[in-house]
Amino acid sequence: MAKDNSKKRKWTRRAFIITGGLAGTGLVVGVAGNLYMNKAVKKYSGIGMGEGSSLNAWIRIAPDNTVTLAVPRAEMGQGIYTALPMLIAEELEIDMNSIEVIHPQPDKPYTNTFLVTQKEPNAFKGYTMMEKVYTFIGIVGTGGSTSVPDGFNNMRYAGATAREMLKKAAADKWGVAVAECRAEKGYIINAKNERLSYGELAEAASSIKIKDLPELKKKEDWTIIQKPIQRVDIPEKVTGDAEFGLDVRLKDMLYAAVRHPATIGGKITGINNQIDIEGMRGVKKVVLTDFGAAVIADNTWRAKNAALALDLAEDDGGNTGISSASIAQQLTDILAAKPLATPEDEGDVNTALSGSGKVIEARYDVPYLAHATMEPMNCTVQIEEGKAAVWVGHQAPFVVQNAVNEISGIDQSAILVHTTYLGGGFGRRAEPDFVKAATAIAQSMPGTPIQTVFTREEDMRNDMYRPAVASQFKAAVNEKGEIEAWDNMIALQSVSNSSMSRVMPSMAVKPKDDIATTEGAMHLPYHMNNRRVAFGQLDLPIQVGYWRSVGSSQNGFFTECFMDECAEAAGKDPYEFRRSKLDKHPRFKAVLDKAAEMSNWKTPLPENKFRGIALHKSFGSIVAEVAEITKLGDKEFSIDNYYCAIDCGQYVNPNTIEAQMQGGIVFGLSAALYGEITWNNGQVEQYNFPQYDMVRMNVSPTVAVHIMEVDEYPGGVGEPGTPPAAPALVNALAAATGVRERSLPLAKQGYRFV
Amino acid sequence: MELNINGKNVTVEVEDTMPLLWVLRDELNMTGTKYGCGVSACGACSVMLDGVATRTCILPVAAAVGKPIKTIEGIADGENQLSAVQRAWIEHQVPQCGYCQSGMIMAAEALLDNNPDPSDEDIDKAMTNICRCGTYQRVRSAIKGAAKMRAGENSLLSSL
Ligand code: FES
Numbered sequence: 001m002a003k004d005n006s007k008k009r010k011w012t013r014r015a016f017i018i019t020g021g022l023a024g025t026g027l028v029v030g031v032a033g034n035l036y037m038n039k040a041v042k043k044y045s046g047i048g049m050g051e052g053s054s055l056n057a058w059i060r061i062a063p064d065n066t067v068t069l070a071v072p073r074a075e076m077g078q079g080i081y082t083a084l085p086m087l088i089a090e091e092l093e094i095d096m097n098s099i100e101v102i103h104p105q106p107d108k109p110y111t112n113t114f115l116v117t118q119k120e121p122n123a124f125k126g127y128t129m130m131e132k133v134y135t136f137i138g139i140v141g142t143g144g145s146t147s148v149p150d151g152f153n154n155m156r157y158a159g160a161t162a163r164e165m166l167k168k169a170a171a172d173k174w175g176v177a178v179a180e181c182r183a184e185k186g187y188i189i190n191a192k193n194e195r196l197s198y199g200e201l202a203e204a205a206s207s208i209k210i211k212d213l214p215e216l217k218k219k220e221d222w223t224i225i226q227k228p229i230q231r232v233d234i235p236e237k238v239t240g241d242a243e244f245g246l247d248v249r250l251k252d253m254l255y256a257a258v259r260h261p262a263t264i265g266g267k268i269t270g271i272n273n274q275i276d277i278e279g280m281r282g283v284k285k286v287v288l289t290d291f292g293a294a295v296i297a298d299n300t301w302r303a304k305n306a307a308l309a310l311d312l313a314e315d316d317g318g319n320t321g322i323s324s325a326s327i328a329q330q331l332t333d334i335l336a337a338k339p340l341a342t343p344e345d346e347g348d349v350n351t352a353l354s355g356s357g358k359v360i361e362a363r364y365d366v367p368y369l370a371h372a373t374m375e376p377m378n379c380t381v382q383i384e385e386g387k388a389a390v391w392v393g394h395q396a397p398f399v400v401q402n403a404v405n406e407i408s409g410i411d412q413s414a415i416l417v418h419t420t421y422l423g424g425g426f427g428r429r430a431e432p433d434f435v436k437a438a439t440a441i442a443q444s445m446p447g448t449p450i451q452t453v454f455t456r457e458e459d460m461r462n463d464m465y466r467p468a469v470a471s472q473f474k475a476a477v478n479e480k481g482e483i484e485a486w487d488n489m490i491a492l493q494s495v496s497n498s499s500m501s502r503v504m505p506s507m508a509v510k511p512k513d514d515i516a517t518t519e520g521a522m523h524l525p526y527h528m529n530n531r532r533v534a535f536g537q538l539d540l541p542i543q544v545g546y547w548r549s550v551g552s553s554q555n556g557f558f559t560e561c562f563m564d565e566c567a568e569a570a571g572k573d574p575y576e577f578r579r580s581k582l583d584k585h586p587r588f589k590a591v592l593d594k595a596a597e598m599s600n601w602k603t604p605l606p607e608n609k610f611r612g613i614a615l616h617k618s619f620g621s622i623v624a625e626v627a628e629i630t631k632l633g634d635k636e637f638s639i640d641n642y643y644c645a646i647d648c649g650q651y652v653n654p655n656t657i658e659a660q661m662q663g664g665i666v667f668g669l670s671a672a673l674y675g676e677i678t679w680n681n682g683q684v685e686q687y688n689f690p691q692y693d694m695v696r697m698n699v700s701p702t703v704a705v706h707i708m709e710v711d712e713y714p715g716g717v718g719e720p721g722t723p724p725a726a727p728a729l730v731n732a733l734a735a736a737t738g739v740r741e742r743s744l745p746l747a748k749q750g751y752r753f754v
Numbered sequence: 755m756e757l758n759i760n761g762k763n764v765t766v767e768v769e770d771t772m773p774l775l776w777v778l779r780d781e782l783n784m785t786g787t788k789y790g791c792g793v794s795a796c797g798a799c800s801v802m803l804d805g806v807a808t809r810t811c812i813l814p815v816a817a818a819v820g821k822p823i824k825t826i827e828g829i830a831d832g833e834n835q836l837s838a839v840q841r842a843w844i845e846h847q848v849p850q851c852g853y854c855q856s857g858m859i860m861a862a863e864a865l866l867d868n869n870p871d872p873s874d875e876d877i878d879k880a881m882t883n884i885c886r887c888g889t890y891q892r893v894r895s896a897i898k899g900a901a902k903m904r905a906g907e908n909s910l911l912s913s914l
């Protein structure tokens with residue numbers, strides 16, 4: 001199918017070179033070179049990876065020396081189109097300027113085994129049995145902050161083996177020993193300083209087999225990894241050329257807008273005014289699918305207006321009794337009932353709680369949250385006889401193929417998935433719902449590509465929400481300031497059970513086995529004499545899903561606020577109190593110390609300024625944050641600064657990590673300040689940004705980030721910045737007001753932030 | 755209806771009430787301008803209308819007739835040169851997912867056109883767009899960087 005490129009005045013390589021005129025005078029600061037010269041990232045793999053010879057599944061080199069790298073992970077702002085190529089380029093000995101990035105089809109080599117195993121993989125040394133199984137299933141996905149942990153070995157070995165293949169090809173050509181050849185900036189060079197370019201060698205190299213796993217470069221020899229490399233996707237994100245799912249334009253394409261059932265678990269049973277709607281300008285068709293009613297038109301706005309005008313008959317599924325009040329009551333009942341599971345139980349908590357220590361008790365609550373990605377859900381599908389093509393910004397293309405297959409019966413192998421840029425993911429874009437709806441709609445007009453759009457209103461009211469969670473704590477603090485007992489009971493809907501039953505039904509866990517429920521509440525690094533973490537399950541037809549930092553998004557808030565309450569009960573400074581309990585965990589202690597040092601924790605603040613601290617590990621990385629706020633009036637504050645230290649092991653691109661910490665904190669603050677999805681009569685009450693507000697420029701703090709130099713295997717960076725944001729702020733508020741807020745969002749408690 | 759977009763006249767046959775956003779995106783395939791909320795709450799759809807940052811998702815196209823429209827596709831200073839704001843955006847590595855950034859950039863261009871040296875308060879006031887990825891800190895530093903670039907370029911121009 002022809003792609004309609006008529007809209008594009010494509011920026012050429014030239015466009016990014018700052019030449020001539022004013023820029024040549026040196027007045028323009030620091031904008032020369034690097035990725036300006038890089039051709040815009042190509043999103044589509046098409047059938048293969050373009051011209052040239054493939055050295056492995058990730059690397060293809062054309063005769064003109066263009067190196068095309070396949071990045072099978074979704075670029076949703078976390079910089080993965082740059083980070084994985086950095087790992088390859090380091091070992092392949094190429095310049096980051098010489099690469100092009102494509103997003104390949106979700107073929108089996110691109111499986112993200114770390115996503116499932118949470119273990120360092122090494123495909124080049126050989127996968128374990130389970131890794132082979134996951135590779136066979138082809139779990140190609142982006143989530144759980146796993147792309148670098150999954151790729152850290154694999155991508156370096158992909159680069160290193162390709163380099164050795166090129167060296168061998170050159171050695172053969174010259175008739176010299178491989179040991180006499182070295183690789184440098186896209187050339188193999190021999191002892192006589194003769195050079196052959198990778199482009200000249202690629203074809204011969206592609207058939208060479210490397211028997212022994214090559215040595216990887218030592219950290220001190222790295223010239224790309226751990227350097228602040230400019231992101232390859234940014235130039236086209238400042239010109240408007242970057243193609244998101246909603247920007248896909250195909251020949252003869254139509255647009256569809258969906259109306260979902262208004263009530264959770266409801267079903268649209270009929271359309272009362274189909275004829276009238278079909279008569280509206282631009283409308284091509286009105287369809288009723290299992291997912292809702294839809295209008296297909298020649299323009300999104302016409303489709304959207306017509307969809308709004310649909311008069312629908314709906315079966316509410318008997319769920320109109322669901323409301324935020326009923327949910328709160330159910331959570332309270334679960335907290336009081338016998339736990340479903342007690343995954344952490346050390347020592348004798350009951351006895352310790354009735355001992356001589358000071359006992360404190362508290363209940364914390366957070367509401368349902370929407371992902372509210374900036375780009376609303378959308379998916380473009382073209383169904384043809386026995387095959388399909390999909391254009392979508394999705395975190396898991398294998399989920400896309402399964403979804404299209406489920407609806408259309410078309411074999412997965414005949415479904416091409418063109419992964420575009422994602423206008424935000426945060427877990428929402430791992431779900432199959434919008435792909436299924438788009439497929440069902442496209443099926444009604446075979447041959448025609450149809451772009452199905454959820455309006456912001458439909459997107460917000462049909463999310464897979466971060467669940468509402470209640471968390472009950474009881475702790476005993478003894479006279480030495482030790483935590484004698486820590487007892488935590490959590491109540492919520494199981495996220496993994498809900499999401500996996502949609503995404504990978506065969507692997508769906510039972511609520512009692514859902515580790516996401518207690519992630520960030522268990523294995524706290526602090527020394528405690530006795531501890532117990534238990535949970536109960538709330539059963540509701542509300543769909544819940546993975547939301548940036550998942551269980552840690554609430555458990556980080558609960559545990560780190562309650563730690564402050566324990567410190568207060570012990571009469572200790574919150575930083576010193578935490579620190580005294582970290583002797584067995586030097587990495588945690590170092591991160592905590594760093595954040596305290598960055599914030600000058602020990603120096604008193606001027607009048608009306610206050611601090612709060614929080615420390616949390618998630619997705620393999622430890623993050624400490626200090627929030628610094630100013631009290632402007634009764635319950636009125638400005639959030640001035642965050643000081644953030646992260647230990648993510650061996651990091652890849654420090655510039656991106658800084659951005660992820662800054663963004664992760666803002667994401668956490670939007671939830672802490674404003675975020676709340678409420679229910680009434682079985683329906684979501686919020687439907688757009690005025691009702692579901694976000695932190696904006698005026699409220700956003702200045703964030704200073706420090707990355708710890710640690711030689712451990714990498715952890716993730718996309719999510720770990722978020723969990724400490726809310727507790728650091730709420731701890732600062734408690735320092736300012738003497739009042740401990742235990743329920744989010746803060747705006748609902750009357751707080752105002754400017 | 756005739757519109758003037760990025761210095762070129764184009765004719766579109768649509769309802770007077772169709773928001774300019776959808777004329778740009780779906781009729782003209784100029785997809786740099788984004789749909790985020792449709793209710794003037796997020797700024798993703800911002801363009802410059804007669805030099806003023808304007809949210810196009812609720813702006814009937816008829817209201818744009820006779821006024822110059824500048825979109826993200828039209829702000830580069832010619833084929834080889836991105837605008838100062840765009841260059842600062844790259845230098846400061848502002849975008850994350852990038853979806854809000856066309857709107858952010860258009861709001862920043864309009865701000866700097868009216869106020870070449872904005873204070874933090876000016877930036878807070880003018881930049882009310884939502885960025886779900888939370889790029890605000892870099893947006894702020896890039897605006898200040900762009901202001902400096904523009905000032906340098908202007909002083910060079912006047913010395914020529
Ligand atoms: S799309 Fe226009 S302001 Fe959000």
Ligand code: FES
Nearest residue numbers: 851852885886887
């Ligand atoms: S960069 Fe993603 S919404 Fe702003």
